[in-house]
Each structure stands twice: as structure tokens, then as C-alpha cells.
């Protein structure tokens with residue numbers, strides 16, 4: 653179980669508040685969509701959860717561990733077990749899509765194998781399966797630098813899946829994708845939740861959130877304005893964000 657209590661974050665010399673008193677519990681297997689207008693704090697929320705940004709205050713409990721109190725080892729737990737997919741995914745430009753996905757398994761691969769570049773066949777098959785699931789089988793041997801933004805996003809998702817991430821934090825993972833591919837990517841993430849019991853938190857447009865997510869958080873002025881499950885947004889909720 654993951655619990656966040658009173659997460660607040662402000663920035664700059666003037667301490668402008670960006671996140672205010674965020675609190676929630678989430679369980680394994682949930683697919684949570686974060687919706688809200690531009691500048692409402694969606695990306696900052698994901699960055700704080702990924703421990704890419706410091707917290708001003710709050711409590712963050714994951715599997716019974718008090719992440720902020722644990723300091724470095726708390727941060728390491730999140731970095732090891734969670735995947736953060738930023739808007740512009742960081743890939744190795746001179747490596748192929750497949751190699752970029754396999755790099756995601758390095759945390760679980762012996763050092764000598766990383767050094768020699770020898771990859772287990774089940775790692776290879778797993779990486780190809782993930783690329784296929786995300787519609788990238790024909791791009792497996794293409795250099796990352798030659799891929800479009802949407803393709804790079806999908807390689808980054810495949811890498812997170814190959815890494816066996818327990819929680820995937822995805823900032824606008826389907827931006828720029830055609831509707832068919834966007835649906836396929838979100839289906840893949842949903843399957844990950846259902847079959848592997850992973851948790852996904854993704855910033856999405858409202859219509860895709862309603863179609864694919866099991867839970868929707870509406871963010872307004874750095875607060876969770878609503879937290880709903882298993883239904884579409886009401887007009888009143890849409891007006892809140």
C-alpha cells in the first residue's frame with residue numbers, strides 16, 4: 653500500500669505554492685489518471701512521487717517504509733522499484749530501441765553480463781514482447797535518435813515494463829500519438845495493472861482517462877479537487893479543473 657499525507661511543495665525565493673496538502677492511499681493494480689488544466693501541478697505531483705523533487709512537508713509511506721525519513725535508502729527504493737516516464741523520455745540516442753529496453757533490465761542483470769553485452773534469451777524475448785505490445789516490433793533495431801517523440805515515449809514505457817516496475821509514473825505518455833496507438837499504449841498499461849498488479853499513475857486528457865483509468869484524480873491549483881473511481885466525470889467535476 654502507498655500512502656501520501658499532506659504533501660506540499662513550493663518553489664522559488666517567494667515560495668510559490670505548487671502542491672498543497674495532497675493526500676491519498678493507493679493499492680496495487682490501480683490505474684490512476686491525473687487530469688487538470690495546464691499549470692495545475694500535475695507534473696510536479698509526479699516528480700515529487702518519483703523523488704525527483706524534494707518535498708517541503710508531508711509523509712510518504714510505501715510497503716510500510718517511511719520514505720522521507722529513511723533518506724537515501726528511501727529514495728533508492730523508489731528509484732529501483734518505480735519508473736518515472738517524463739514528457740521527453742531520456743533514451744540513449746545512439747542505441748537501438750531494443751538496446752534501450754534491455755538497459756531497463758540492468759538492475760536485475762549481473763555486472764559481467766552488462767559489461768560483455770551478453771543478454772539472456774528470455775530478457776531478449778521479454779523486450780521484444782514489450783515492443784510488440786506497444787506497436788514497435790518493426791522499430792526494434794532502429795536507433796533511438798531516429799525515432800519520433802511518440803515512439804520514444806513507447807520505448808521508455810517498454811523499458812519500464814521490462815524493468816518490472818511496481819509503479820509507473822507517466823507524464824502524458826500518449827501525447828502526439830494517433831488515437832488508435834494511444835488506445836493500444838493505454839491498453840498495455842492497463843494490462844500491466846491487471847495481470848502484474850503494478851500501479852500506474854498517468855497524466856492524461858479527460859476522454860482517455862474516462863476510457864482507460866480505474867480511478868481519476870482531478871488537480872486544481874495544486875490540490876486533488878476530486879478522486880473518483882469507475883465512472884465518468886460529472887459536468888460539475890469538469891468545471892472544477
Ligand SMILES: Nc1ncnc2c1ncn2[C@@H]1O[C@H](COP(=O)(O)OP(=O)(O)OP(=O)(O)O)[C@@H](O)[C@H]1O
Nearest residue numbers: 663664668670688689690691692693694695696697
Ligand atoms: N522549478 C520551478 N520553478 C518555478 N515554477 C515552477 C517550477 N516547476 C513548476 N513550476 C510552476 O508550477 C506550476 C505547475 O507546474 P506543472 O509543470 O506541475 O504543471 P502541469 O499541471 O503539469 O502543466 P502542463 O499540463 O502544462 O504540463 C506551473 O505554474 C509552473 O510554472
